Amino acid sequence: MSNPYGEIFRAPGAKGFSAAGFFARLPIAMAPIGIVAMLSQTHGEYWLAGAVSATFALTNALVAPQISRLVDRVGQTAVVVPTTIISVLAFLVLILAANRDWPAWTLFASAFLAAAMPSIPALVRARWTEIFRNRPELNTAFAFESSADELVYIAGASLSVGLAVVMFPEAGMLISTIFLALGTAAFILQRSTEPKVRPLEAGVSRASAIRQRPVQIITLALIFVGSIFATAEVSAVAITKELGQPQAASLVIGVYAVGSFLVGLALGALNPTMPLHRQLLIAVSVIAITSVPLLLADTVPLLALAVFVSGIAISPTFITAFGLIERRVPESMLTEGVTWVMTGIGIGMALGAFVSGWVVDNFGAQNGFWVSVAAGTATVATIAMGQRSLAGHKGASVAGSIPQPAE
Template sequence: MTNPYRDIFKAPGSFAFSASGLIARLPVSMITLGIVTMLSQTHGTYWLAGAVSAAFALSNALIAPQISRLIDRYGQRRVLPPVTVITVLALTALMLSARYGASSWMLFLFAISAGFMPSISAMVRARWTAIYRDTPKLHTAFALESVVDEIVYMVGPIVSIGLSVALFPEAGPLAATLFLTVGTLLFIAQRSTEPPVHAQDKSKGTSVIRLRPLQWIVLTLVAIGAIFGTAEVTAIAFAGEQGQKAAASIVLASYAAGSLIIGLVFGTLKFRRPLATQFLYAIALAMLTTLPLLFVTSIPMLAVILFLAGAAVSPTIIISMGLIERLVPASKLTEGITWAMTGIGIGMALGSSLSGLVIDAYGARSGFCVSIGAGVAALMIAVMVYRNARSPAPVPMETAVSAHC
């Protein structure tokens, strides 16, 4: 029996761009927590640290899709270097400002400027799509990248926080900046696998987010992201109430492990049902796995339930990418994938913020109610995805905009 993951790497240059992409996207999971850890040490306040970190996250959520639109139009090799330079300079200025006690407005300015950081994850998936479009191997490739994302979010925060605490406050963001620089240079050096620049359709500069099916997918992923963000905050709060706050890391690791393991298995499977149907089933599973959280009474029990809940994470993301590949014109694929990843990030921020407010008011276990509410919302929106995205054929942009807007 052949190994499907080994098979996808038979394409020349595939291992090189996937590996360099892993390095280049480590900062995604390092910068926000790195900023919080750095500023909480240099300025002694968490409100400022959290606000500056949130400014970066919001800025990146708004800017990254625009960068991806430019990449679809002009190519990765032409757009990635300048936006990476802007990001590196902004992060360097942010670290120096923190180091030498600059005014708060400067911290916000440089954090917002660092939002030019490109979505490397979307560009890696765009390369896989260019190689394996309309083949079963693309499903496996998307599964692999979902697993890589889990690795990034497991390793990145540990490295970022650990360096800032063990060495000096700026060490975490500095490492993230170096990973971004080196990884991006290695990534753009892989010219043979860079996706071709497609001729733009009649919509020209129109954003792909105007496609109604994509809007429903992104909204669903915002709700799914809220489940992720709520789980992180509530797990920490619950472990703290149990007097075992350090155990929260084990609980969250079990959540990521469930997603990673199921993602690897899911990538080897082949399904006959349409992607829209698979998407609906995956979201329904994600919603159902939030219900047992209401009955959690101990940390081991929470770890087991979150491990099972993680089973819905990777399939949801893998299927979402497959749907977007089918629904979005090839000339705008990178932007479409970036909107999906942005939706998850926005949802995580909303979920963590809302659950924090609920936990402060009603206790740790009440935070799980936010997870359930987000799960129900995700399922309701997924029904709209099912209704709007059952056609497997790509939608011409000019036709889609007139039909859906």
């Protein structure tokens, strides 16, 4: 039996842009929690750390889709190079501001400018789509990238926290910035796989991809999923610190990825025939159910086990969510459509970090996981109510578009 992942990486340039994209997107996970880890140590206040992290994540959530919309119209290189330069310089200023105890407004200002960081996951998926458009290998490629995304979110966060705790407060953010600069440069230099700019399809309006109902539903759902990520990270840092084992936070956050990564890879290899909208509902239901045991984890081993179990459905959620976007969004809007979904995760991480930080400060470390339970319930409700729209036709909800047959 052939290896479906081996097949997709036989395409010219696939290994190169995928590897570069992996490192370039690590800051998506490292930066938000890295800011929390850095400022909570340098300034001693979780609310300030959460607020600065939220400033970065929320601003990026608003700006990234506009950057991707430009990418769809003029190409990756022309847009990604200047925006990445701005983001790298702003991150360096943020690190200096934390280290030198500059005024609080400099923290917020630099976090705001750092949000010019482009959506690397959307750029990577656009390249896979260019190679395997309308071919079954595209599903496997998307499954691989979704598993990689999940690994990035968890392993990146674990690395960021671990560096800040073991080395010095700014270490996680410094390494994150280096990954952004070098990874993006390596990605952009691979011009042979850069997608060509595609004209708007006949009958499709120039309206934003966010006007499509499936994009709205999935983006909202992943806001709640993103808040579950951030809550797990913030609560793990707070609980392990309360238990007198702060160094264990990195390990606890790291195990979040293991089960989900393996399940995601298996799902991509099997390519189940169940409709994607139903797969998504099952995946988010598992997320909601497995968030409950987190409330009972009062030791490091129990916390690690509960976090491991709660993460098993994350990759399947990503795989089915991005698969639905690829099937429901017109080709000329693909990068923007994927970015809106990534934006949902970013918004959720920002809100989750802020809300769970506030809960931890006021009600104790263990109670932070109530945010995960609430967010999991909201995710299920959102996807359940959106089943009809998610089962629809590509581009059908875009103003002025011509519906295409569902795939």
